[in-house]
Amino acid sequence: MGGGGGAPSHTTTTTQIDPTVKQWEQQNYNYAQNIANTPYSPYTGQMVAPLNSLETAGITQGSQLAQSNLGMGAINQGITNANQAGNYSPLQVQAPQSVAQVSAPGAYNPMQVNTGTWNSAAAQQYMSPYTQSVIDAANQNIDRSLAQTQAATNAQAVTAGAYGGTRQAVANAENARNADQLKAQTAAGLLSDAYNNAQSAFQADQGRSLAAQQANQQAGLSAGLTAQQQALQASLANQQASLANQQMGLTAQQANQQAGLNAANLGLGSADLLGRLGVAQQGIGQGNAQALLNYGSVLQNQQQNENQWAYQNTYLNPQQWPLRGLSAMESAVSGIPYGTTSGMTVPNYSNPVGGALGGAAAGAGLASALTSAGAMNSWNPWGWGMMGAGALLGYMSNS
Numbered sequence: 001m002g003g004g005g006g007a008p009s010h011t012t013t014t015t016q017i018d019p020t021v022k023q024w025e026q027q028n029y030n031y032a033q034n035i036a037n038t039p040y041s042p043y044t045g046q047m048v049a050p051l052n053s054l055e056t057a058g059i060t061q062g063s064q065l066a067q068s069n070l071g072m073g074a075i076n077q078g079i080t081n082a083n084q085a086g087n088y089s090p091l092q093v094q095a096p097q098s099v100a101q102v103s104a105p106g107a108y109n110p111m112q113v114n115t116g117t118w119n120s121a122a123a124q125q126y127m128s129p130y131t132q133s134v135i136d137a138a139n140q141n142i143d144r145s146l147a148q149t150q151a152a153t154n155a156q157a158v159t160a161g162a163y164g165g166t167r168q169a170v171a172n173a174e175n176a177r178n179a180d181q182l183k184a185q186t187a188a189g190l191l192s193d194a195y196n197n198a199q200s201a202f203q204a205d206q207g208r209s210l211a212a213q214q215a216n217q218q219a220g221l222s223a224g225l226t227a228q229q230q231a232l233q234a235s236l237a238n239q240q241a242s243l244a245n246q247q248m249g250l251t252a253q254q255a256n257q258q259a260g261l262n263a264a265n266l267g268l269g270s271a272d273l274l275g276r277l278g279v280a281q282q283g284i285g286q287g288n289a290q291a292l293l294n295y296g297s298v299l300q301n302q303q304q305n306e307n308q309w310a311y312q313n314t315y316l317n318p319q320q321w322p323l324r325g326l327s328a329m330e331s332a333v334s335g336i337p338y339g340t341t342s343g344m345t346v347p348n349y350s351n352p353v354g355g356a357l358g359g360a361a362a363g364a365g366l367a368s369a370l371t372s373a374g375a376m377n378s379w380n381p382w383g384w385g386m387m388g389a390g391a392l393l394g395y396m397s398n399s
Contacts, residue, residue: 028329035322043315049303051296058292065285071278078274085267090259112216115209118202126198131190138186146179 017025051059116122150172157168 024329028326031322031326031329035326038322041319043311045310045315046307047311049300049307052299052303053296054292054299055296058289058296061292062286062289065282065289070285071280071282074274074278074281078271078278080271081267081274082271085264085271088260088263088267090256090263092256112213115206115213116202118199118206122202123195123198126201127194128197131194135187135190138190139183142179142182142186146175149175149179 153168153171153175154163157163157165157171162168
């Protein structure tokens with residue numbers, strides 16, 4: 001509105017929302033209203049991973065170990081051993097009073113060995129029992145050779161045409177005589193060898209018999225000398241045994257003293273070892289329980305990650321997805337120009353009635369714009385109020 005010299009005038013500016021934009025805004029409003037009216041849907045999945053079997057086993061084992069006093073048996077036994085070590089008295093070992101006397105043996109009387117005499121009985125005993133078998137085998141070979149020789153002689157006679165004659169008979173007789181002579185020579189040689197071998201064996205036995213007699217004599221001399229030496233050695237041994245008895249008594253006392261010290265040290269060492277074993281047993285039990293807890297924690301962490309993933313992807317993201325879509329739609333609409341503006345200048349007549357009508361029209365136009373934008377409903381009394389206010393202002397500006 002304005003005024004001045006000459007013909008007064010005023011400018012009217014009207015802003016209108018693009019119908020397409022108005023439609024989009026209304027759709028966004030409706031979409032947001034639907035989201036707001038959606039009932040709350042709580043997440044029913046698992047949010048906190050429960051204790052798994054390994055963790056439960058670790059807790060149970062750790063609790064049982066704490067209640068069972070694992071390792072205390074070895075520790076208590078170590079305390080008992082330590083107390084026994086302090087009061088341990090080793091068994092005393094008494095040295096022998098005397099050593100049995102050793103008597104020297106009497107003079108040795110060796111057994112005499114006699115030899116036999118060479119005669120026909122001895123010759124028959126020493127000769128080989130297989131001599132006759134060897135002679136018989138040699139005779140068989142000679143007879144086989146004679147038969148071959150006779151066959152050859154007969155063949156020659158047949159060839160000469162003198163078979164059955166005197167010359168053949170003489171030749172066959174000569175062959176037989178030679179065979180008999182060879183048998184006699186062979187038997188004599190074999191018997192002679194057997195006799196000589198028997199005599200040699202007999203002489204060897206004679207020599208061994210003589211050596212045995214000489215040995216027996218020497219044994220008698222050696223036995224007498226040995227008996228005297230043994231008697232002297234027995235006396236010396238008795239004297240040495242007496243000295244050894246005294247030394248053994250002293251050594252036994254020292255051994256008993258050392259045994260007491262060793263037993264006490266052994267008891268203390270056993271007590272220390274049992275104590276350390278008990279502590280180690282407790283540590284192993286606790287370590288096993290902790291290992292179960294650690295392994296179970298890995299599984300629980302994995303289950304927790306899976307629970308978090310399921311909550312994010314199966315519940316939270318679907319819940320937020322409509323809001324993301326609404327935000328994207330609002331961003332798209334907000335980038336479009338809101339509306340168009342037009343202006344008109346008209347003379348300013350001092351007409352209160354016309355001003356009132358113009359103000360009312362302006363108020364009605366504003367109310368219509370707000371109603372179309374969804375700010376108010378068409379039946380809202382605020383529209384009538386805006387029209388009245390516009391009429392009043394128009395009347396006042398023209399009065």
